[in-house]
Amino acid sequence: METIDNSNHSIAWKAKEVLRIAYTLPFVMASVAGVAFALTMSDEWLLAFLIPLDVFFLALLVNFSNDYFDHKSGVDKLRFECLDDENFMQQMKALTDGKVYWVGNSLDRGIITDKQGKMLMIAIIGCAVVISLPIIYLSGIISLVLGAIALLLCILYTLPPVNLGARGFGETDVLLSFFCIPFFSFFVITNQFNLTFFFISLAIGFGAMLMRIADEVPGYDAHIAMGEKNLVVRFGLQNLPKIEWTLIFLVYLMIAAATVTDPYFILLFLSLPLPLKAMNELKINDAVKYWRPLTKFMFMTTSIAFLTVVVLIIKTLIL
Secondary structure, three states: OOOOOHHHOOHHHHHHHHHOHHHHHHHHHHHHHHHHHHOOOOOOHHHHHHHHHHHHHHHHHHHHHHHHHHHHHOHHHHHHHHHHOHHHHHHHHHHOOOOOOOOOOOOOOOOOOHHHHHHHHHHHHHHHHHHHHHHHHHHOHHHHHHHHHHHHHHHOOOOOOOOHHHOOOHHHHHHHHHHHHHHHHHHHHHOOOOHHHHHHHHHHHHHHHHHHHHHHHHHHHHHHHOOOOOHHHHHOHHHHHHHHHHHHHHHHHHHHHHHHHOHHHHHHHHHOHHHHHHHHHOOOOOOOOOOOOHHHHHHHHHHHHHHHHHHHHHHHHHO
16 A cells, blocks of 8 residues: 655645545435424524534544554555555546545555544544534433434444444444434434434435445455454355345335325435446446445435435425
8 A cells, every 4th residue: 555755745635535524425414414304393503503513523533533443453454455456546547537535544554643643533522522512502411312322333333342343233333323313413403203204314324334335345355354244244245236235125115114104205216326326337347346336325325315405495495
């Protein structure tokens, strides 16, 4: 893996590589869907702004802490050895229109040191805590309890000694985390249960679980070498299509259930071509076979949340 000369790059470039801000989009969009649904029942606009902002910092913490602990375990360094292959890099560049959006762990690449990484995590936690204070003040202790649950679910994925991701429970952890993000965002504002949004939150959760599994596959050999037993390792690459088709079915079963309770949400099926294209591309046998579907599943999950907001806007304008 390439080691970076920090003197040749701007602070903005380093921040992009270290924080991976683009990867916070599924988290933030899931929360936005929750607060948007809540605003159809409440006018708590300040909470509707603060909650996704806090989720943004939570996402930064989750992504970077995962990088930090994967750096400490050595799994990312092993996983991204393929980037030293010029032929592979050419295929990746062709796949992403000449841009590779994440080419390895920033700590492994020397962009940031271990000490700086610890300081960065403390700073992100500080920002999240500061933003959470007015949320707790405005919504009560329930937001503290729910926020703590969501935070624990997110960080226990790679945090030792629990490290759920290496023990076969990480995918379920991601499912629960991404169910909690939209549903808790909604519940903190309204203190109400809504069956329609319950199903939508489950759809987002299953979509995130599918994202997680797809992201594990390119590092299959590295996970085995490091003794990690995630879901893909346990079931084997030969069963990957079955696992992914099952999750796609569950995502759209939840959307169908939401549509039964509110027919407007049939528009969420507009996201269906993305996973279908991903599964079709999985049939292409080349060096980037398992990298190709990643963005499709990520955009599927994000678009379900986005389309939820679109549906709510349409309903507001029509009704």
